[in-house]
Amino acid sequence: MELAKILYQHNATVYIAGRSKEKGDRAVAELKKLYPDSKGKAVFLALDLADQSTIKKSADEFMSKESRLDVLTQNAGVMVPPSGSKDAHGHDLQMGTNCLGPWLFAQCLLPVLKKTAATAPPGSVRTTWAASSAIAFSPTGGVAFENGKVQDQSVLGVQYGQTKVGNVYLAHEFARRYGADGIVSVSWNPGNLKTDLTRHGWAVTKFFLNTLILYPAVYGGYTELFAACSPDISAKDNGAFIIPWGRIGYLRPDMVAAEKSKEEGGTGISQQFWDWCEQECKQYL
DSSP, rough: OOOOHHHTTTTEEEEEEESSSHHHHHHHHHHHHHHOOOSEEEEEOOTTTOOGGGHHHHHHHHHHHHHHEEEEEEEEOOOOOOOOBBBBTTSHHHHHHIIIHHHHHHHHHHHHHHHHHHSSOTTTTEEEEEEGGGGGGGGSSSOOEEEEEOOOOOSHHHHHHHHHHHHHHHHHHHHHHHHTEEEEEEEOOOSSBOOGGGGGSSSSHHHIIIHHHHHHHHHHHHHHHHHHHTOOGGGGTTTTOOOETEOOOOOHHHHHHHTOGGGTTSSOHHHHHHHHHHOOOOGGO
């Protein structure tokens, strides 16, 4: 919402996607109330990333209304929900919502992204993916595989970190595949923010975080804005990892190795994760 506020007040066309029409309509009304002089457009788009069978419909609805898409910000996130929470297809809810749904949504919107990039200024058409400082808690290699499948982590915080590394890898792989089409793809750690992401956490933990560690949510908007619009990001930075409050950061050595193929001397985990997402989503493309 913070990024939407920044963009809308500067006359941008902004689509706010989400599951709840009530919340979405409320967010659109808030934007229009806050910035009554904006010449932009604010629209709610129904999107349930936890149900792959609905995602193409959402993308098609957008493309029926708009002929261009300059920036796709993949900002959805579920963190440490109740144990055993699943998406509509039986995947861990965090993996389904944070990685699989966004992968499918980006693929469904790929035609309009390519079309926009064909005539837009170089480096201006972008997909950006929500990572987190929680990547520090991910397993070795960032994402763990067993028998060719992503291995869900038994500790919810570790599983959340794994999904956030998943988005780092999806950004990298999207850049590798579609950079030649003029699309820049980066991931970003928004910073530690006061949002409802911690709604499933313990009350004492939330109090500690909100009081001592977390920053106002608008700071995350600044990081997202840098990833989406900064001229400091160009094609040479495709696949980069952005850190607060808008600069290129670094990954753990095992993640750097994961982004390289085995032929390049790496582990190939990033490409393996992309392939797994494609396998899990392909019937809904």
